[in-house]
Amino acid sequence: MNIFTGSTEIQMLCWSVVLGLVQLVLATAMATKDQGLPYNVSPRDLQPPPVSKLTARFQRAFGNFRETFVYFAVAVLVVTITSRNNSVSALGTQIYFWARLIYVPVYAAGIPVLRTVTWGASIAGLIMVLLAAVA
Numbered sequence: 001m002n003i004f005t006g007s008t009e010i011q012m013l014c015w016s017v018v019l020g021l022v023q024l025v026l027a028t029a030m031a032t033k034d035q036g037l038p039y040n041v042s043p044r045d046l047q048p049p050p051v052s053k054l055t056a057r058f059q060r061a062f063g064n065f066r067e068t069f070v071y072f073a074v075a076v077l078v079v080t081i082t083s084r085n086n087s088v089s090a091l092g093t094q095i096y097f098w099a100r101l102i103y104v105p106v107y108a109a110g111i112p113v114l115r116t117v118t119w120g121a122s123i124a125g126l127i128m129v130l131l132a133a134v135a
Contacts, residue, residue, distance in 0.1 A: 028040075076093060
């Protein structure tokens, strides 16, 4: 069975993993460009060289993803394992994924209010999944 053809919740979980990996690679590649390969392959005992404003935004966006992803993953696994997935949890996972996807370029562009609204939408999607889990 192809995991990307499973439930909507599992599909969105898998796509969220892909999104996280893309953010990791992007933030790492940008930091390497800014700080240089010698620093990034070193034990990093010294203070890091500075990164550009754009690189810092990508790093913070990825950090923010990591802060919410663990809760999202657990919520998806709970509704899936307990067979409590429904239209609310499916919609919640889609909202979470698309909001997290939109969040990256919005944060990179430095759009403050839209960044917060997008983050809020991802949290709303996560809460929808949790509500299905406890219903």
